[in-house]
Amino acid sequence: MKFQNTYSSRRNFLLVAAAASLLPHLAFAQVPAWPTQAVKIVVGTGPGSQTDMVARLLAPRLEAMWKQPVIVENKAGAGGIIGTEYTLAANDGHTLLMASPSMLLAKYTAPKLRFDPLTDLIPVYRVFNTPVVFVTNAKTAQRAKTMAELVELSKSTQQGIFFGGAGPASFFTVSMSALANPMGLRYSTIDYSGVGPMILGLLRDDTQLSISGYLSVKGQIDSKELHALAVIDSTRLARLPDVPTLEEAVGYKGFLPISWGGIFAPKGTPTAVVDVIARTFGALYADEPGRKLLEARLAGAGTLVESSPAQFSKEYEEEAIVWEKSLAGRETAVSQ
Structure with a gap:
C-alpha cells in the first residue's frame, strides 16, 4: 500500500511537471503571429487633416516594428462614418481605424447609424491629444x-x-x-x-x-x-x-471639447492581437529619440499619449457620457 501511494504520488508529480513544462509553449502558442500581411490604417478624413498627418508619420515606424507594410487609406466623409463602416466591413484581421471624436459623436448625431461606436469597436490606444x-x-x-x-x-x-x-x-x-x-x-x-x-x-x-x-x-x-x-x-x-x-x-467657462486621435480595432478582434498592437505603440513611444522626433513633427500642436486598451476604453466611455449630456441640453443655433 505504501508502494502504491509512492507510485501514485510520483505519477502525479510527473504529470504536473510535464504540464508545467508545456505552459511556456502553450502561452507562446496563444500569442498570435501578427501581423501576417500588410496592415491597413483607415483614416475617416481626407489628406491634410491632423489625424491623417499623424497616421502617416507613424506608418513607417510601425512598418519597421511589424515587418509588414503599413498602408494609410483615407475614407473621408460623413464625419468619419464612411471610414468606420469601411473598417468594420473589411473583416480581415489587419484593418484598423485611426479615429477622432467625430466617430464617437456619430452615435448622437446620426439617427440611422448602422454601427454603435461604443460596442462595435475596440479602443486600442489613444495616440495623441490636441487642442x-x-x-x-x-x-x-x-x-x-x-x-x-x-x-x-x-x-x-x-x-x-x-x-x-x-x-x-x-x-x-x-x-x-x-x-x-x-x-x-x-x-x-x-x-x-x-x-x-x-x-x-x-x-x-x-x-x-x-x-x-x-x-x-x-x-x-x-x-x-x-x-x-x-x-x-x-x-x-x-x-x-x-x-x-x-x-x-x-469669458466662456463651459465644456471644452479637446480633440484626439486613437487606434481602434473591429469588435471580435482577439485580445491577444489588441495587446500586440498596444504594446507596439507603447514601445514606439518609449523610444525617447523617436518620440521627440514625432512630437517635433507635430509642431507643438499635439501631445503623444501613453495609453493602453483598458485606459483608452475608460476614457472613451467617460467622454461618451459627457458628450451625450452636452448634446442633450444644447439649443441648435441658426442652421441652414
Whole structure:
C-alpha cells in the first residue's frame, strides 16, 4: 500500500511537471503571429487633416516594428462614418481605424447609424491629444480682429456668419453647436466632406469661421491667410502664445471639447492581437529619440499619449457620457 501511494504520488508529480513544462509553449502558442500581411490604417478624413498627418508619420515606424507594410487609406466623409463602416466591413484581421471624436459623436448625431461606436469597436490606444482653435480668414479679420468682435459681427444679420464644418457628425461641427449659444454667436453651417475642403471654403470666404486642429492650419496661419482667434483649451497653445483661450477671449467657462486621435480595432478582434498592437505603440513611444522626433513633427500642436486598451476604453466611455449630456441640453443655433 505504501508502494502504491509512492507510485501514485510520483505519477502525479510527473504529470504536473510535464504540464508545467508545456505552459511556456502553450502561452507562446496563444500569442498570435501578427501581423501576417500588410496592415491597413483607415483614416475617416481626407489628406491634410491632423489625424491623417499623424497616421502617416507613424506608418513607417510601425512598418519597421511589424515587418509588414503599413498602408494609410483615407475614407473621408460623413464625419468619419464612411471610414468606420469601411473598417468594420473589411473583416480581415489587419484593418484598423485611426479615429477622432467625430466617430464617437456619430452615435448622437446620426439617427440611422448602422454601427454603435461604443460596442462595435475596440479602443486600442489613444495616440495623441490636441487642442483646437477658432480660425477666420484674412478678409473677415479686417472686420473682426478678435473672437469677441466676431461674436458681435455675427449678430449683425439674421443668419449670422457662415461656419465651415467637416460634416454634420464631425467633431468640429458638433463642437460649434455646443459652444456657440453660450458665447452668443449667431451662425449658419456649411458642412464640407472633410477638413481640406472645409479650410478651402474658409480661405475663399465662403465661410467666415471654422474650428480646426492647429496642425491642419499651421501653414495658412504662418502665411497670414488665416487668423487664429481663440484656443479651445484651458491654457494657451505653446506655438500660438499670443492667441487667448476661449475663456480669455469671450469669458466662456463651459465644456471644452479637446480633440484626439486613437487606434481602434473591429469588435471580435482577439485580445491577444489588441495587446500586440498596444504594446507596439507603447514601445514606439518609449523610444525617447523617436518620440521627440514625432512630437517635433507635430509642431507643438499635439501631445503623444501613453495609453493602453483598458485606459483608452475608460476614457472613451467617460467622454461618451459627457458628450451625450452636452448634446442633450444644447439649443441648435441658426442652421441652414
